[in-house]
Amino acid sequence: MAKGHASELETEPNDEGRRPPRAVVGSHRIEEEMFGRAFDKNIIRRIWAFARPYRAMVVISVAALLIFIGTQLLIPLIIRYAIDHAMTPAGVDRSALLTAAGAFALAILGNFGASYTQETVVGKMALNVLFDIRRAMFGHLQKVSLSFMDKTEVGRLMSRLQGDVNSIHEFLETSVYSVGDIALLFGIVFVMLWLDFRLGLMTLSVLPALLIIRIVWLPRAREAFMAARETNSVVNGALAEAIHGVRTVQSMDRQQVNFILYDDKAHADLRAHLIAARYAQVMVPIVDGLTGLAMAVVIVAGGSMVMNARIDVGVLVAYLFYIQRFFDPIRSLTLQYSVMQRAMASGRRLTDVLDVKIEVQDKPDARVLSPEMDGSVEFRDVTFGYNPNQPVLRNISFRVNPGETVALVGPTGSGKSSAMALVHRFYDVQRGQVLIGGHDVRDLTQESLGRQIAMVLQEPFLFTGTVFENIRYHKTEATRDKVIEAAKAVGAHHFIMSLPNGYEARLGERGGNLSLGQRQLISFARALVADAKILVLDEATANIDSYSEMLIQNALRKLLEGRTGLVIAHRLATIRGADRIIVLQNGQVIETGNHDKLMAMGGLYSKLYNLNYASFDDIAEEKLDTPALAGFRT
Amino acid sequence: MSSDAVGTTSLNSSAHVEAARLRRGLSTLLRITRMNLRHSRLVAFAFGSTIVAAILQMLIPQLLGRAVDQTQMAIRGGVTGIAAEHALWTPALLLLAVGALRGLFTMAQNYFAEAVGHHVAYELRLACYDKIQRLSFSFHDQVHSGDLITLGMLDLDGVRMYFSTALVRVLLLTMLIGIGAYTMISTDLVLGVVALSFVPFVAWRSSVTQLRLRTTWLDLQERLSVLSRVMEENLAGIRVVRAFSAQAYEMPKFDRASKNALDLAHGQVDVYVPNTSAMTLSFFFALGLVLWIGCNRLIAGEIRVGTLTTFLAFMTILQMPVRQVGLMVNAFARASTCGSRIFGLLDQDITIRDAPGARPLEISGGTLRFDNVSFAYSGTGNSAVLKNITFEARRGETIAIVGPPGSGKSTMAHLIPRFYDVTGGTITFDGQDIRGVTLATLRKAIVVVQQDAFLFSTTIENNIAYGDPWAKEQRIERASESAQLHNYILGLPAGYETVVGERGASLSGGQRQRLTIARTMMLRPSIVVFDDSTAAIDAATEQRIGAAIRRLAKDRVTIIIAHRLSSLMHADKILFFDNGEIVERGTHQELLAKRGRYKALYDLQLRPGDDIAIAYRGAP
Structure with missing residues (x-):
């Protein structure tokens, strides 16, 4: 797959050698189809489910729309009435003229009211549905399993939450107008035939011609439009790449080569747009020509009918009015076809997300975990794997007593992080039980469980906002003093005060203006404010510089005071400070005990320790492969 | 008295500011117009077809009127039969x-107008790309990448649409209203004035509304971007959200942002709907008046039915373009803001460029010298990031740089390939001041392996060959072997053809770093700087890479910036940076013997303990 894709991106080598064979700028893969089937019953049903709460608004808007169309159809008829009845050859009929004037006034007021109502109601209804769908999706994503979230890029989800919901919005707006267009088209045809059947038929004979031309034109035009859209996203992609990678581009001196390649793409984009413009514009003379033809028919045929006194002049005038209007609905209806196709494709992607199963759910009779519980954590014969056939943890049992700090130690892939995730019930075990305070986590409400467990992750994640907001996070009831106290406890107060606005300093994107160590300290303070019985933490390692490390070690000690602690430990300092150490390997517990005991045992732990590194992460694989350890590796 | 004076000056100055902004806006529009006019042939076709199309369009009402009159006259005159019918033909x-x-001329008008816009967009696109690629790091440090991308997409579009939606429309509208007004008023003064009465009202309403919508639209974009930030942060930080069971906190946060945006969007509906309805109403009102007066005149025998038809048809034709006056005004406003942003970029000075008379770098001995170098980022109040840095590195030597974060290590690295220019002292390579040689040759000779590895959306192979796109396969493989990446790549389903980067397979931080190291090894630079580029790599791999780096170091200057001492103990010279100065220098052994900052760091990393921490912290 990658091969074909790559070769297609490369430039032709025969280009005077200016375009190097391996040089590429930007890349573009059509990730998802832009158009689906124009009509998909299931998708429509799903979208309708979101519009249902607003069905009264839908009814009102369709009714208003019909009134609006009605008045539009009525106005030429009133003009016709005025011409034919108020000014009879016999003389002037004043009362008829007044009737016409009155009718006209009523019609335009009706038109005004109807268009006002309809546009307001439709506009707001479509917006409401858009925001409702987005909320439903966002809410759903808060509950789906973390493994789904890990698998799915944030960017992809964002394009669902933004692009796809927008095309549903567009669809809802236009579908009401489509109803109007169809009504208008039928209305015009009906009135024309009603005024004079023969003249009506003759005039309408140009319609099929337009319809056929548009059917031939549409697929070709759409292809051209899509090509233009694609070249556009290619150039924009290449530009974005140049911006993000500018430092590399400059340090590798690729500016000239890139510029030539970019020019190719920009030029292809220009060509594609010119072709698309040609397709878009070619319909103009066709529609105008056909309008002219229809008018000519009305004048010749209608004129002779007037002379033969078959119809009145007013009818002729009314016809000319209708002709000017009746191509509009056909034009917009064919455009709405593309909108529908786009909406169906988006709708399917949206329902895909909405249908992701929620795996971890509260039982109907789930209990609330009392804050008074003892804070113990126990694993009983736990077996777990993200894929049930490949268990990551096998038959694990251990207990962490209230107030105890236990360090989990082991090589990469030994299952440390998975064990941590189970404590918080991010996933459900396949076999065995995880007990918190003596209760199976599956019997508790997730909310109350979460309140008693604070987690600090390896990658500190901060939100846009002030330092204060980040430390307080969801504990909105926490006072300023409490936040400052927590920051002081973890040793973050000092650097926070040195920021331009102290606790009110706004953090950049993801806390970009802070160092990694500082961000980690803030996330420690956040965990402290959360004030949970149990603290679970994945100790950050490689990325923290030695300078922040001392601060973090002190913060940890503070954080663990009086709580049950489960730490994935990398640093020896942390490990030595733990009450107990559990050594994991290949999803199994192989050693347990405190530092001295494990050292005395002379197993994996003592070997690791004696290698004399500051962190277990620094130990090379080769060193683990020493004969002395061979016994442990299965 | 004095407060009055203050009031007047502030009033004056605000008027002054307003006038200056207007002038700037106009000069931007003028500049865009000039760019458009340069495509003289296309512009001539566009304008020519617009004029012809407008004239033809205004013929239609008259022809309609004539046809209706002819029919009526035939009836009145009692002329019927074949002759009369023929007259209708x-x-x-x-x-x-x-x-x-x-139709044909309208097609030409639209097509050529769009073509002009696309050609201008193409030129601007290339100019922006070129500029962005060449602007120095200090520019990119200050400008958010998202803003530049928006500039390349939305702002470019705003300028592109200028010709077709602003200039051509002005011409078309002037022609239509002019011809319409002339014909109608010369036919019947009163009726003409009444028929045109809706034009100023609609044009005014439409402009006011569009300008208002424009401000709320910008506001809405702002609120929507807050909403997307809330969503994106939540999704990217979903583990934190779950870890704190903070869904109950996040949903209201989302709802607040969402409601904020929705309210404004509803507000927009409330702005434009009454307005479009009012415009329609005013049109129909004028139509009704024309009918009323027209019918009375008809009765009085002052005009014919055909004249009335002509008037009605004129009004119908004028209705649409007049409603779009607002869009036209909006197009001018948009082009002016978008254009000023684009020209703002294009007019940026490239601060780092070849000096006049710059010569290609000549490499002889391969010696890099920092001589009393100091540096301060512009716009930071001149607080020096580097002070009096002096050192020398010869070919084959490895220099290691250590120091706390913010001590100026990376900054120093960026000075060598002239990503920034020194503010004091000189950097020379083989005796040539780096500011006196051409950038292209300098940057070929000096490569910095960056801290955050950027991968391009292409195959692994092309990424490795990024700096040498003519490279043969064997060389690429050799480079990846020495970066300890070859085996990993072979394990991928598509091997070297695996697409990576933004849209490709995701590599771990360590793998990305190794790929950038392979990329650097392809270039055979004379100086290579590893800017903390091994931080994300585990120690074992780093050791293996280290061996490769050492092999690489034989015939070049190697500078390693690292936190992990294990990766720099072997260096020929170690410089300890603090606060932009070199506070200790020497070999590993020498520095250990010194029992200073380096020794403290060494002890800390090898076996952390409280006593050392105290010693370390004791140092200022």
Whole structure:
């Protein structure tokens, strides 16, 4: 797959050698189809489910729309009435003229009211549905399993939450107008035939011609439009790449080569747009020509009918009015076809997300975990794997007593992080039980469980906002003093005060203006404010510089005071400070005990320790492969 | 008295500011117009077809009127039969011809107008790309990448649409209203004035509304971007959200942002709907008046039915373009803001460029010298990031740089390939001041392996060959072997053809770093700087890479910036940076013997303990 894709991106080598064979700028893969089937019953049903709460608004808007169309159809008829009845050859009929004037006034007021109502109601209804769908999706994503979230890029989800919901919005707006267009088209045809059947038929004979031309034109035009859209996203992609990678581009001196390649793409984009413009514009003379033809028919045929006194002049005038209007609905209806196709494709992607199963759910009779519980954590014969056939943890049992700090130690892939995730019930075990305070986590409400467990992750994640907001996070009831106290406890107060606005300093994107160590300290303070019985933490390692490390070690000690602690430990300092150490390997517990005991045992732990590194992460694989350890590796 | 004076000056100055902004806006529009006019042939076609199309369009009402009159006269005059019917053929055929021709010219008008816009967009696109690629790091440090991308997409579009939606429309509208007004008023003054009465009202309403919508639209974009930030942060930080069971906190946060945006969007509906309805109403009102007066005149025998038809048809034709006056005004405003942003970029000075008379770098001995170098980022109040840095590195030597974060290590690295220019002292390579040689040759000779590895969206192979796109396969493989990446790549389903980067397979931080190291090894630079580029790599791999780096170091200057001492103990010289200065220098052994900052760091990393921490912290 990658091969074909790559070769297609490369430039032709025969280009005077200016375009190097391996040089590429930007890349573009059509990730998802832009158009689906124009009509998909299931998708429509799903979208309708979101519009249902607003069905009264839908009814009102369709009714208003019909009134609006009605008045539009009525106005030429009133003009016709005025011409034919108020000014009879016999003389002037004043009362008829007044009737016409009155009718006209009523019609335009009706038109005004109807268009006002309809546009307001439709506009707001479509917006409401858009925001409702987005909320439903966002809410759903808060509950789906973390493994789904890990698998799915944030960017992809964002394009669902933004692009796809927008095309549903567009669809809802236009579908009401489509109803109007169809009504208008039928209305015009009906009135024309009603005024004079023969003249009506003759005039309408140009319609099929337009319809056929548009059917031939549409697929070709759409292809051209899509090509233009694609070249556009290619150039924009290449530009974005140049911006993000500018430092590399400059340090590798690729500016000239890139510029030539970019020019190719920009030029292809220009060509594609010119072709698309040609397709878009070619319909103009066709529609105008056909309008002219229809008018000519009305004048010749209608004129002779007037002379033969078959119809009145007013009818002729009314016809000319209708002709000017009746191509509009056909034009917009064919455009709405593309909108529908786009909406169906988006709708399917949206329902895909909405249908992701929620795996971890509260039982109907789930209990609330009392804050008074003892804070113990126990694993009983736990077996777990993200894929049930490949268990990551096998038959694990251990207990962490209230107030105890236990360090989990082991090589990469030994299952440390998975064990941590189970404590918080991010996933459900396949076999065995995880007990918190003596209760199976599956019997508790997730909310109350979460309140008693604070987690600090390896990658500190901060939100846009002030330092204060980040430390307080969801504990909105926490006072300023409490936040400052927590920051002081973890040793973050000092650097926070040195920021331009102290606790009110706004953090950049993801806390970009802070160092990694500082961000980690803030996330420690956040965990402290959360004030949970149990603290679970994945100790950050490689990325923290030695300078922040001392601060973090002190913060940890503070954080663990009086709580049950489960730490994935990398640093020896942390490990030595733990009450107990559990050594994991290949999803199994192989050693347990405190530092001295494990050292005395002379197993994996003592070997690791004696290698004399500051962190277990620094130990090379080769060193683990020493004969002395061979016994442990299965 | 004095407060009055203050008031006047502030009033004056605000008027002054307003006037200056207007002038700037106008000069931007002028500049865009000039760019458009440069495509003289296309512009001439566009304008020419617009004029012809407008004239043809205004013929239609008259032809309609004539046809209606002819019919009526035939009846009045009692002329019926074949002759009369034949008389109808002339206006009918004329209508058909004029309709078709008008269509053709409108097509030409639209096409050429769009073509002009696309050609200008193409030129601007290239100019922006070129500029962005060449602007120095200090520019990119200050400008958010998202803003530049928006500039390349939305702002470019705003300028592109200027010709077709602003200039051509002005011409078309002037022609239509001019011809319409002339014909109608010369036919019947009162009726003409009444028929045109809706034009100023609609044009005014439409402009006011569009300008208002424009401000709320910008506001809405702002609120929507807050909403997307809330969503994106939540999704990217979903583990934190779950870890704190903070869904109950996040949903209201989302709802607040969402409601904020929705309210404004509803507000927009409330702005434009009454307005479009009012415009329609005013049109119909004028139409009704024309009918009323027209019918009375008809009765009085002052005009004919055909004249009335002509008037009604004129009004119908004028209705649409007049409603779009607002869009036109908006197009001018948009082009002016978008254009000023684009020109703002294009007019940026490239601060780092070849000096006049710059010569290619000549490499002889391969010695890099920092001589009393100091540096301060511009706009930071001149607090020096580097002070009095002096050192020398010869070919084959490895220099290691250590120091706390913010001590100026990376900054120093960026000075060598002239990503920034020194503010004091000189950097020379083989005796040539780096500011006196051409950038292209300098940057070929000096490569910095960056801290955050950027991968391009292409195959692994092309990424490795990024700096040498002519490279043969064997060389690429050799480079990846020495970066300890070859085996990993072979394990991938598509091997070297695996697409990576933003849209490709995701590599771990360590793998990305190794790929950038392989990329650097392809270039055979004379100086290579590893800017903390091994931080994300585990120690074992780093050791293996280290061996490769050492092999690489034989015939070049190698500078390693690292936190992990294990990766720099072997260096020929270690410089300890603090606060932009070199506070200790020497070999590993020498520095250990010194029992200073380096020794403290060494002890800390090898076996952390409280006593050392105290010693370390004791140092200022």
